[in-house]
Amino acid sequence: MVNKIVLDQASMQRALTRITYEILEHNKGGQNLILVGVKTRGEYLAHRIADRLEQLEGVQIPVMAIDISDYRDDRLNQHSKLGLDEEDRVNIIDKNIVLVDDVLFTGRTTRAALDALIQIGRPKTISLAVLIDRGHRELPIRADFVGKNIPTAQNEKIQVKVKEIDEVDQVEIVH
Amino acid sequence: MYKRTTDENLKRILFLGSGETDFGLQGENDAAVYQVLPILKSQGYALFLVDDNPYSLALESADAETIVATLTVQNIKAIIKEKQIDAVFPGFAGVRGLRLWHQIISEWREEDGPRPVGLGMPDSTVSLLNHSTALFERLETAGLAMPQATIVRSQAEANELLRDLELPLLVRAHNPAQGTTRRIVKRLDDFERVVDEVLEQSLTKEAVISKAINGLKEVSLLVLRDAAGNCLQIGASEDMDPIGIHTADSLSVAPVLTISDQVLQEMRDQAFLVANILDIQGPVHVQLALNEKTNQLYLIKVSPYLDQLSNRMALLTGYPVMLVAVQLATGRLIQDVELPPSYHEKTAMMEPVMDHIVVKLPVFSFGDMAAAGVTVNRQLNSIQKSVGSALGFGRTFTEAMEKAIRAAHFNNRSFSPKYMKHVNDDELIQQLIHPQDNRVLLLLEALRRGYEVDELAELTKIDEFYFYQLKRILTIEGKVTAGQPSQDLLKEAKASGLSDGLLARFWESDFQAIRELAKQAGVTPTYKALEPSAGEFPENAHQFFATFEEENESVPVSNKTILVIGPGAFRMGDGLAAGYATSVVLSELRKLGYKTVIMNNNASDASLLPHLSDKQYLEPLEVSDVMAVVDQEQPEAIVVPGNRRKLIEALVALGQQVIVLPKEKHQPAGPEPGESEFALNLFYDGERAFPLVLTQHQQGEIRLIDQDVFDTDLSMIQLPYSGVYQLIWREDRTDWVEQIPLPDFAVDSWLRPMPYGQVAFLSKILQVSLIRLVVRSWKQGGLTNDDLEALVAHMPALRGSDFAMVSDRTDFDLHLKPEATIDSTRFEMGAKIVRLQGDDDGQG
């Protein structure tokens, strides 16, 4: 198995920077904004975007994490746990949500996250930010903010590594 | 983006020392440690230093708890445990420190308790740097080009490779026991022998063979990187000599003059990439080869730790490399680095720029050896032969080069147009192709004999720029010899770096006459400040060099100044100890309330550190240079090392108050095999001699004798200068004595100044700084009673009698290929302190 680095640390940082600028462009000054990271790595990426927004605008944007590993339509499970508590549920009402994930592939993860968010609260808008869009969508889902488009083959795997848990910041293709 | 700041739990830092000095390992690490201790202490760290180098200045620092111990895993582990060390900093200990730290990491066991963190680089990098195959692979994967290298484990494998690759080939040891050496094999006959030698040097019995890239241009870059990945370039220097001659043996110049911005930026980018890959917090020295026909770059060496280039760049840019590097290692980001108030507040973050030229010239010891009857191989190649280097500062290349030559040799003898007359044309061509230590003078001679620039550039692979510059020197030389002293000619000659003494030689006059003439004509030096912004900002600079222009920026320090003449370049048998002595003199003079000015031109010892003196002149040390500074600063007195007899005489003749720091003109020879040299060491305070201790010296090793000598009558000793001296006698014996009957000193011994190396050793072992006492004795009335009592109080315990100083480790065979054994006392490169363990093996 060969891993090829497709995004090094510097490029990954800059992709997040660009996403942040675009989020700002679409959400004036970051008001009413909540970042929701899809566990595990999406959560770390959401925090990094929040850090950047703070550097730039001096505002602290709330970050939540959502765990949809039990919630996907292809893995039926009645006892889904989202990792969101009651307070979170209230907080997202009428807010502009940016859902943050590491990789956009078939769109099933995103759909599950959308379902979950809508189910628990009533956000005003939901947009989607992904570090990597690798194509091969199976659902009509499109990211609003993309760090990097990386065309891949079906059988390849994209692995996003973040320093917090993987020791390095980089994106690899696993053949 | 990481919000990384310094770790609050990190409070107790252990610095690893770099051990004994050697080829390519002068005092730079020790000077760096000495320089950074105060600032780290002020930031609240508890500091510890372990080293076994007797000439270390840092071991005498008051800002750290210093420990004299052999640099072994076992010893360091014990120190870590006893001193509850949180962090170990190997970055100021060169490749030895890195290897030692790697061993410590690898051999750390659970029962050793929590392991301290390593500062400067992650553990993974430490391990990568100790596995060159993995390192090459990692760098290559990142797109860095390196000369293709293959590892072989036997002569047979090497021969196999030889069939695929053509000569010349570069052969070096993989994981070498000593520092790395590279050898270029041009002839088939040499191949087998070299491979054998190299396999022998490798800890893993492996050799690395690659295509030689002889003839390409070599450039060294120094960059710094912080924990967040911010990189900045401190400087770059280019070698005049092409690859094939060790960079330490080449003339080098900074800033880079003959390479385009596009290529330089590519080099910078590659250096940053290396720093990022290795995740360094601190300095990275990268050596690159440039093929100018294709603009292809090859990465030839990576040194992600402090080395000679760091200290040199600090001196020649004015950027405080060491102060910044150590703070980056503790986790500070570049914008949070703290500097002393003499720097502009943004200095750490700004890449330094130079508005002057600095030439580094290697210093060889071939002449000294020849004088002692030792013949060595003088031909320059990929193995370092120089023992030190001298710097020349100027505003043109020729000025910097002429000053470097004078700095390297203390005199202008070699400039004489007749100097090379004896070389016939065949020899000249041979030496152009196979360069020796007289490289620059030979190139000048070739031009003098009418060789064309194109021809010479082709023959030597030296950029033609240098030949045009050398031609300028010939033009000036011609004008001077043909002309009479005039204002214009004097100005032109002096601006080209010619000294009064050299002009006197050309005009068959004397130094003093030329000096007067120049003064009358108004041709006096203008001192330019050396600071990192190239004039953009007012900086409170203390470093100056002389040139001949309009504006003089130097203002006299005070009316109570002492000028100290440094020892110049690192030389064999003198070594770091001379730099140590000078530095202690400066430190003590300041303690006594004097303003101090130092003149020196060696970047590798501590004497030019900005915090040791009030002003530093980066100048050659000929009498004309010294007198120019005297005119500028009007010092009360001038401290001169005793070996500079001509300078002392000249200064005295000019009415200067000279204080001599006693030193023999040449390093004395040590005892012969089978012989012991005994010394009664004594302190002379200007009026009276005080006996200190007895020492016994056998080849390569000195020990203290546990014998009381306080009552020895030394009243017959009367000397012109205070200092530390020795009464010497020899006996045919090879046992280490416990007691020895003293001879009749008046008959059976001779007196000499104690070599600086022994002064440094005894100061550490007896825990009394002998040089400080010498300096204090210069004051009116000599030493105080307190001083004397302190001195005596340190003697009787003889706490040092279980220590020895050993100086026989230098690999002269590798570097110099001598035809006879080299006397390691007289031509000592370095020494170490070892603790004796009951028996007499002395290996600690």
Next chain:
Amino acid sequence: MERHLILEDGTVFSGQGFGAPATTFGEIIFDTATSGYQETITNPIYDGQMIVFAMPVVGADGIHAEAYESIQPKIRGMIVHDLAEVSTNRQRRMNLDRFLRQHNVPGIYQVDTRKLIRHLRETGSQKATIVDVVDDHARDQLQATVLTNKQVQNTATNKAYANPGRGFHIVVIDFGLKNGILRVLGDYDANVTVLPYTTSVDEVLTLDPDGIIFSTGPGNPEDLPESVLTLIRVLQSKVPLLGIGLGHELFALANNSALTVLPAEYHGMNHPIQEIISQEILYARQGRGYVVDPEELDTKKLFVTHRDLVDHSIQGLRHRDYPAFSVQFFPDGAPGPLEAKRVFADFFETVIDYVQKNN
């Protein structure tokens, strides 16, 4: 031959002449970079200026075909300490002395350039002249000279031209473009159309660009016609936009912000520039007399993305509503550090995004 430099404040510096024996007038500035003299003297932003080099030895690398930033030097004089002679041969077809002579630019060497720079550091940039003789006539001429404010007209193209490639279609509005920008666009294989700054909005939009660059250029941006600002105001809302140098200053003016003059101009490449959002530091070639006034920045429209950490000047701006941004420094690395090229990488990512969303 001895020649002289007279400053507007009356100070005289003397040295030896090289290059053309002409008498010229210009605004004198100093440059602290230690490499890239050829790129610097051919950069159109220096139209009408005399440059003092802090680098003491200049010319050792000759003149190279690949290091031109425009076809001819735009400067009025070059002041150095030492001029290195190199021959002209296969590798170095031209040397500095001959090059300046051919283009009628005078130079002086053997000047105490450090003294001159320390002087200019205190007095600021000013008018100066290079002459053979220092007399009242020369001084009067200097005082009477009014330096041109038509530098952009002098240097920018007045005809559209193409620099074809197979990638994205990038329109460059030329105010005195340096070649480095085209070189980088070439690296991205962009299909480039360079347009005069007098081009109308409709003409630009007809070309259907994927991105627009407002180029570097010389002089005071406030001397340019209002139509340029209109061009920016309309285009920024439609297509990804990047402003560089003068283009950055215009981007600020077009968005209701104002410029200010720094007490000392800065020309060099050793100042740290911080990208605020990531806190990363980079170094880049800078050459500037004007900067955006932080007091007069319309923060409803723009926000600051980069700052020079030495003088805190604004080095980068971004529009709040559009994919439009600008940098004061030169990101093309000719001369100068290559890490600044990331600005172009960001621009092209923005272009990709724009193209994908509009397909």
